[in-house]
Structures are given as C-alpha cells and as structure tokens.
Amino acid sequence: MRRNTKIPRSLRSAARSTGPAVALGMSTVMLMPLGALAQTTSSGGTLNEVKVQATRIDPNPNAEVGVPYKAKSSGDARHTRPLAETPQTISVITADAIKDSGQTDLAQILLATPGVTLGVGENGNMFGDNYFIRGQAAKSDIFVDGLRDPGMNTRESFAIEQVEITKGPNSSFAGRGSSGGAVNAVTKQATLDYDFNRASIGFGTDKFQRHTVDLNRAVNDNLAVRINALWADQDVPDRSPSSRERKGLAVSGLLEVSKDLSVTLDYYGLRASNPYYDAGGWLTGTAGNRVPGTVMPPHAQDADFMKSDSDTATARVQWKISPVLSLDSRTRFGRTKNAYAFSTGNYSTTAHDGSNAGTNPATTGAAVIDEVHSRWQDVKYFAHQDSLRWDTDLGNGRKNEFVATFEYSDHRVDQGAYIATNSNAANCKTTAGVGANNAYCMTTFGPDGTITPLANIQSLKGVSWAKNGQNYDWNIKTVALSAMDTMDFTDRFTGFAGVRLDRILKFNAQTMNATTGAVTGDYEYKKTLANFWGGLSYKLTPQGMVYLGYGTGQDINGGEPDSGTNPGYGGLVTSTLDGNLNSKPETTRNFELGTKWNLLNQKLLATAAVFRTEKSDVMEGVSQAEGAQIGTLNTGGYRVQGVEFGLVGNVTDNLTVQAGAAFMKSKITKSNASLSNGTGRLNIGQRLGNFADQTFNVQAKYQFTQAFSFGAIARHESYRCGGQPDTAAAYSTTGTGAAATVAVSCTQRVPGFTVYDLFASYRINKNFMVRGTVLNVADKDYYTGAYRSGKWLTIGDKRRVMASLEMDF
Incomplete structure (x- = not known):
C-alpha cells in the first residue's frame, strides 16, 4: 500500500491534537504533536516511544475503529446519531464479516440475520432474490446507498462495504412498501486518503x-x-x-x-x-x-x-x-x-x-x-x-x-x-x-x-x-x-x-x-x-x-x-x-x-x-x-x-x-x-x-x-x-x-x-x-x-x- 503525500483527512485534525492515538480501521498509529517533538529534541531529552501496529486500514467510513464486525454509524446520512444511539433495531453486516463467512450473494448473506428468511417464486411472482423481514415481504425494499434498487435481480457483495437491515416499518425513510423493514447496501467508494x-x-x-x-x-x-x-x-x-x-x-x-x-x-x-x-x-x-x-x-x-x-x-x-x-x-x-x-x-x-x-x-x-x-x-x-x-x-x-x-x-x-x-x-x-x-x-x-x-x-x-x-x-x-x-x-x-x-x-x-x-x-x-x-x-x-x-x-x-x-x-x-x-x-x-x-x-x-x-x-x-x-x-x-x-x-x-x-x-x-x-x-x-x-x-x-x-x-x-x-x-x-x-x-x-x-x-x-x-x-x-x-x-x-x-x- 502506497501512502499519498497528501495528509489523509482522517489524520489532519489529529496532527493538530494533543497526541492521542488515532486509529484507521484495523491500524493504530500513535501520534506526537509536532510542538512536543521539537521541545523534547531541543532540551536533549529522550523521545517518547512511537508505536505502529502494521495492520490493514479499513476504508469504510462507517466502521468502528479496530473492530472488524462492528459498524459505528449507518451509511444513510439521515441517521445522524451512531447506531448505538438510534432507537430502532438495525443489524449491520460489515465487509469483514461477509468475507469471513464465505458467502457472496446478498440472499445468502441476509440469511445470517435474525428475523430474515427467504421465499420462493411461482408463475404468479418472479423467482429470484425474495426476502422476508419479520415475516413480511421485502423483495422490493432493497436500497443501494440510500436509493431504491428495484427489480428481482441477483445482488452480489464484491463492491459492498456493509449491509444494513432495518427492522420494522420504514416508510419514513424508504417510502412506499418496507412494511417489515428495508435493506441498504453501502458500496465501496473512492478515497483520497491512501492508495x-x-x-x-x-x-x-x-x-x-x-x-x-x-x-x-x-x-x-x-x-x-x-x-x-x-x-x-x-x-x-x-x-x-x-x-x-x-x-x-x-x-x-x-x-x-x-x-x-x-x-x-x-x-x-x-x-x-x-x-x-x-x-x-x-x-x-x-x-x-x-x-x-x-x-x-x-x-x-x-x-x-x-x-x-x-x-x-x-x-x-x-x-x-x-x-x-x-x-x-x-x-x-x-x-x-x-x-x-x-x-x-x-x-x-x-x-x-x-x-x-x-x-x-x-x-x-x-x-x-x-x-x-x-x-x-x-x-x-x-x-x-x-x-x-x-x-x-x-x-x-x-x-x-x-x-x-x-x-x-x-x-x-x-x-x-x-x-x-x-x-x-x-x-x-x-x-x-x-x-x-x-x-x-x-x-x-x-x-x-x-x-x-x-x-x-x-x-x-x-x-x-x-x-x-x-x-x-x-x-x-x-x-x-x-x-x-x-x-x-x-x-x-x-x-x-x-x-x-x-x-x-x-x-x-x-x-x-x-x-x-x-x-x-x-x-x-x-x-x-x-x-x-x-x-x-x-x-x-x-x-x-x-x-x-x-x-x-x-x-x-x-x-x-x-x-x-x-x-x-x-x-x-x-x-x-x-x-x-x-x-x-x-x-x-x-x-x-x-x-x-x-x-x-x-x-x-x-x-x-x-x-x-x-x-x-x-x-x-x-x-x-x-x-x-x-x-x-x-x-x-x-x-x-x-x-x-x-x-x-x-x-x-x-x-x-x-x-x-x-x-x-x-x-x-x-x-x-x-x-x-x-x-x-x-x-x-x-x-x-x-x-x-x-x-x-x-x-x-x-x-x-x-x-x-x-x-x-x-x-x-x-x-x-x-x-x-x-x-x-x-x-x-x-x-x-x-x-x-x-x-x-x-x-x-x-x-x-x-x-x-x-x-x-x-x-x-x-x-x-x-x-x-x-x-x-x-x-x-x-x-x-x-x-x-x-x-x-x-x-x-x-x-x-x-x-x-x-x-x-
């Protein structure tokens, strides 16, 4: 992985702080303020130890730092508070959890969520990805980055950062339908922070x-x-x-x-x-x-x-x-x-x-x-x-x-x-x-x-x-x-x-x-x-x-x-x-x-x-x-x-x-x-x-x-x-x-x-x-x-x- 010469935005404010640890995904970098570093050097003292944990950076902006299965926030900006403070059941499956599971199609991934089951098609309705949330059909309540993704098409996980399953009626966010809940897939996005x-x-x-x-x-x-x-x-x-x-x-x-x-x-x-x-x-x-x-x-x-x-x-x-x-x-x-x-x-x-x-x-x-x-x-x-x-x-x-x-x-x-x-x-x-x-x-x-x-x-x-x-x-x-x-x-x-x-x-x-x-x-x-x-x-x-x-x-x-x-x-x-x-x-x-x-x-x-x-x-x-x-x-x-x-x-x-x-x-x-x-x-x-x-x-x-x-x-x-x-x-x-x-x-x-x-x-x-x-x-x-x-x-x-x-x- 090649670092950009530009300071990552996630570190810009940290560089001006008083020196706490800043974590990106699974990586932890101990930072010392530049002023403190200069003061220590000029006085001839010993520099404080700087620890670098060489683990993989998680580009998901909604991830909880250092916790591969836990998301901190929703990809839907209308949820303005962290998931731990939102008064609703929202299950989140992160990219790390998906990768460890070995499942790839969204239908298989959702089966790992309590309250979610699958249905079948027939001549009166299409075969395909057919989901039930808390017993209610949700096949048309699939969203990608907050916008409805209609159609009984197959959905794959290769470009997904996390999957959010909101339980309970969700029409205030999702619009018509969503009687049992809704599914929102948050996709992988380009970042300027690092290559x-x-x-x-x-x-x-x-x-x-x-x-x-x-x-x-x-x-x-x-x-x-x-x-x-x-x-x-x-x-x-x-x-x-x-x-x-x-x-x-x-x-x-x-x-x-x-x-x-x-x-x-x-x-x-x-x-x-x-x-x-x-x-x-x-x-x-x-x-x-x-x-x-x-x-x-x-x-x-x-x-x-x-x-x-x-x-x-x-x-x-x-x-x-x-x-x-x-x-x-x-x-x-x-x-x-x-x-x-x-x-x-x-x-x-x-x-x-x-x-x-x-x-x-x-x-x-x-x-x-x-x-x-x-x-x-x-x-x-x-x-x-x-x-x-x-x-x-x-x-x-x-x-x-x-x-x-x-x-x-x-x-x-x-x-x-x-x-x-x-x-x-x-x-x-x-x-x-x-x-x-x-x-x-x-x-x-x-x-x-x-x-x-x-x-x-x-x-x-x-x-x-x-x-x-x-x-x-x-x-x-x-x-x-x-x-x-x-x-x-x-x-x-x-x-x-x-x-x-x-x-x-x-x-x-x-x-x-x-x-x-x-x-x-x-x-x-x-x-x-x-x-x-x-x-x-x-x-x-x-x-x-x-x-x-x-x-x-x-x-x-x-x-x-x-x-x-x-x-x-x-x-x-x-x-x-x-x-x-x-x-x-x-x-x-x-x-x-x-x-x-x-x-x-x-x-x-x-x-x-x-x-x-x-x-x-x-x-x-x-x-x-x-x-x-x-x-x-x-x-x-x-x-x-x-x-x-x-x-x-x-x-x-x-x-x-x-x-x-x-x-x-x-x-x-x-x-x-x-x-x-x-x-x-x-x-x-x-x-x-x-x-x-x-x-x-x-x-x-x-x-x-x-x-x-x-x-x-x-x-x-x-x-x-x-x-x-x-x-x-x-x-x-x-x-x-x-x-x-x-x-x-x-x-x-x-x-x-x-x-x-x-x-x-x-x-x-x-x-x-x-x-x-x-x-x-x-x-x-x-x-x-x-x-x-x-x-x-x-x-x-x-x-x-x-x-x-x-x-x-």
Whole structure:
C-alpha cells in the first residue's frame, strides 16, 4: 500500500491534537504533536516511544475503529446519531464479516440475520432474490446507498462495504412498501486518503472459482479512482450441472473540488447467470405428515437458465455550505434485465411406464418433471434525492440535527414470459387407461420399491425456449418530502421524529395479450401516503440507553411489479366485488421497546428489543375455485410480535463475535380469503405462510496468534409452513367443502435446520494472506423456502470447501 503525500483527512485534525492515538480501521498509529517533538529534541531529552501496529486500514467510513464486525454509524446520512444511539433495531453486516463467512450473494448473506428468511417464486411472482423481514415481504425494499434498487435481480457483495437491515416499518425513510423493514447496501467508494491494490484468487470444490480486484488510486490531491472487479464460477454443490456465474465491475471516481465540496461518480455492472437453474425439491406424503422427498435428482434441462444483468450510474454531490449546514444530493439511473425459464419436478404416485392399460399397479410412482416457469423483466428507473442537514446548538451543549429531504423517482417495468417447445416424446403416464404417454418421468418405477434416477435427465425433454411478447406494463412516478429531527432535551433524554409524504404522481398498469399486443386491462390512480417515525431514548449511563420507538409503513395496490395481477404476492388486485382500484393503502404499524449498550470502550454492542407489528387493510386473493386472478380489497390483517437480541464486536482483544436471535409469533387477525370452504374464518388465528418463529446466528472469530485466526458460524431457522405473503399458511381441516370448520395441521411443513460453517486465515506477511472456508460442514440437507403447495422447495447448498490467496500491495 502506497501512502499519498497528501495528509489523509482522517489524520489532519489529529496532527493538530494533543497526541492521542488515532486509529484507521484495523491500524493504530500513535501520534506526537509536532510542538512536543521539537521541545523534547531541543532540551536533549529522550523521545517518547512511537508505536505502529502494521495492520490493514479499513476504508469504510462507517466502521468502528479496530473492530472488524462492528459498524459505528449507518451509511444513510439521515441517521445522524451512531447506531448505538438510534432507537430502532438495525443489524449491520460489515465487509469483514461477509468475507469471513464465505458467502457472496446478498440472499445468502441476509440469511445470517435474525428475523430474515427467504421465499420462493411461482408463475404468479418472479423467482429470484425474495426476502422476508419479520415475516413480511421485502423483495422490493432493497436500497443501494440510500436509493431504491428495484427489480428481482441477483445482488452480489464484491463492491459492498456493509449491509444494513432495518427492522420494522420504514416508510419514513424508504417510502412506499418496507412494511417489515428495508435493506441498504453501502458500496465501496473512492478515497483520497491512501492508495491500495488488493486482489484475491480463490478455488474450491464443485469447480468453485472466485477472483476479485480492489484498487484505489489518488490521481492527485483532488481526484481519486477506485475499481472493483469480479469473476466467479461454481457448480451448485451436489446439484451439478446447475451452476452460478458472476462477472462484475464497479468504478467510483471522487473529485474534491474544495475542502467543502466533493463530487462522486459511480458505475456498477453485474452479469449474473445460473445455467441449468435448479428449482430444488418437493414435499411428499399426506397432509399433516409431509416431508421433503428423498429422491430429488437435479432435473434442470439443457436449455434451462436464470440470468440477471444490472447497470447503474450514480452521481453524488456533498457540499458543506456552512459549519452547520450541509447538502447531500444523489442522482441515479439504472437498468436491469432479469429472465428465467426452467422446469420443476414433483413426485407422482400414479406415474407408470405406459404398459398398463387399466388401473395402475400399486408399485407405480416416479419423480416427474411437473411444470415449467418462465419470465422476462426489463426494469428502468431514475431517482433523485436531496438531503439538507442543519445542525444547531440548543444551549448547554444540547444538539439538534434537522434533515429535510426531497426525492423524485420514475420506475418502469415491462415483462412477459417464454414459450417452451419439447422435441423429445413423453416417456410415461400419470393417468390410468389407454392413451399416449403424457409425462416425463425422471426415475424408474421400481416394483421392488427401489427408485433410481434415469441417465441423462438433463436431456429428457429436449426443451427449447422462445421469448414471448409483453404481457404486463407497470409504471410509477413518485415525489416525496420528508423531515427528520434529532433533539437532545437534556443530557440524557433525546427525541427522534420524522414524517414523510409520498405523492404517487402516476400509477399505470396495463395487461396485454402477449401474442397480439392488444391491451386487456388498463388501471390508473393517484395516492398520497403519509408515514411517521419517532422515538425517545434515555441514557442510563454513558454506555447504555433504553428507548421506545414507533414507525409506520404503507404500500399501494399493485406495489409489487413482478407479481402482475396476482394478489397473493402483492400484485395488482382486480376485484369484481369492490371495484378495481378503489382501495386504501395497506398500513403497517410497529411499536418497539429496546435497550442498547456500547461496552468495552465501544468495541462491543449489545442490544435487545421487544416489538409488535400490526398490518391492516391487506389486499387478499380468493380461493383458486373462484379465480386465481381475483382478490378483495383491504379485507385482511395480521400481527407479528416478538423479541430480538443482538451482540456484535470484540468480546476480548482476540475474540470477535456477531450474534443475534429472534423469537416471533404471527397471527392472522382479519381475513376474507378462503382456505377451502369459501369463508375467511379458518384463516383467522393461523400463522403467516413462510414464517419461521425462531431464527438465530452466531459468527465468532478468534485471533489465536498475530498471524493466525479461526472461527465458526451457526445458523438456525425453525420450521415453517408454505404459503403466500400476507396469507395464512395452508392447513388441513376437520371437514371438507362448506363443512370444513377447524384448521388442524400445516399441510406444507418445511423442516427447520441448523447449519455450521468453519473458516480460518493465516497472514504470511504484510502482503499475502491465505484463507480457508468450509460451508455446511456436516453436509446437511436443508431448505430455505417453500411454494404454497409444496411442489418445490429451495435447497440450501451442501458442503463446499474453499481456499483463497489474498494480496495487498
């Protein structure tokens, strides 16, 4: 690493201080004032000892000094106080924690956060990164550097400094949606403080390769450029030929016009591809006793795929207008193209080889390729945000920090599907009687009970995919104004308050015939959303405080563009009973009582919070018998409540941890949607679909020697029941049809899991370090998401062993 001749801004004020230690990331430099040095030299005395700890500098401006897993502040400037003083649960995963974990895609990284789970797609909503925060869908509540990052695209970590997960309704900060919280990725930015050249070369089992470069160069005293690049390729463990390919480039340029004015320009591009995309497994057995199938061969066909192309350009201006007034202005244009086409599998108890012309023998049954799923989606978006911060002194050292924000966004989504053509003939039947084969079986029938996968399953159908025409056009334009204030009433009492108004200038959704292009539905409306966030904190000691917080979130009918007119997944509800768009916003309210303790010289943060979230005016889908695309407006409601604990930082000088646990319960409080008897009364009192009551994670690293460290990770999720967001999980009942009265058991039960990982690193010298990781050490079968009928389950990765060489020069 080459130091610039220019004094780093982080050291400029320190050089004028009285000589305390100044730390940058993991590096500590003991400084002596120049005056003291001259005085000591002229008197002929002995110079004080200067200690330099030669460790790596962390360029993340939000990092806690010398604590690799702990962030001190949020990347969102509207949070004006440190995270330890903010009256809200905000989990932060730093770049060091991500690197130690061995995870790379954002979906995998978020699974290490308590209260966060993953969902699955279907024909009514897109497959892709599908997150749930405290049981509520958050797939559209992803932000990058404070600006919404829409689209169901794959997200990677190669250009990320830290990931922030805000728990609880967050519309005062995030705008529409964010009913369970929001995710904000803080990206790596160019810096003038120092130059560095970093690279990593990694290999592993299942053809794993991952190579990254991170370069920062100060061209002169006012201009710096940072480049991050990625090339990665890997087979999915035990699911070959399914694989994942990632190619990424992020370029950041910083121009410091003056000490008070800077301009940053960024470009981010990612090409993510999953050839032979694997939909996973399925549930078998009878209702109430269903379990994941034991024979689930990889069944992706030769032409099956999932891919995501992302390109964004961002401009940021930071201007310190006066000592108490500053402006942060951000503008972004982005485009993503997301597409997939693949087949899913299932088990049929009636499948047979076609030789039987009558009733199927009892020994029949085979795994079959069940359904096809496809979607293409083109997303274009523009966003501009201005935040003006005004700091004042209320007297006696009491601070007041006021932030006013203006935001405009224009977000458009075009989408359609693919047409599948099979060149190979079907090889089995799933119905009795005379007739042609109607299915593709991928296992033998085994009269002795043995089930064996066929050879060359990937070529079984001979499928090819052709892009079909557009069937949905979605566009929303929004202007928003918000005001946030943080005020110290006394030395111990601090108040936090914020209000935001989002005016939907235009919402337009059109459905159309994919073949002819004829418009079949045209929906428009305008809405104004008002949301509030506030809290009161009290410092018990300089290290600890208690707080009470309240926040709201709102979303509009049709707020999830990937779901089309499917009401079960947040799509546009076109109700024949209540009118197409005559609806109120869905509203979420959250109460939180918590405490935070910044311990051990601010190196360890311990948190605890009890919360209660209530959602009302929920749009609901009706039963399949009444029509899959029909719903009801503002008829649903539910509640999620629980307690969450967190611990992050250095427990000792050598032991670093990041740990958290969430214990939650969900309950449907109001419903008009039916389970099986045409009424909503069976839903009321049931849990949410795809909701895990318990989640926890522990990531711990021990610095055994100055060069060698090792650690372990444990992740746990309790069982869940398959179902749609905002809807009760699927349950069996004591009767059928109109006689069904009591829901007695979950029909699509997905087992809970605990998975363990190991990691270690050894620093050879100041320029080279080797790192080793073993993911899923026990090679455990586990599942991270389930479709509402249990037809497919997302399989978690089996064991993978990786090693990398990291270079810093």
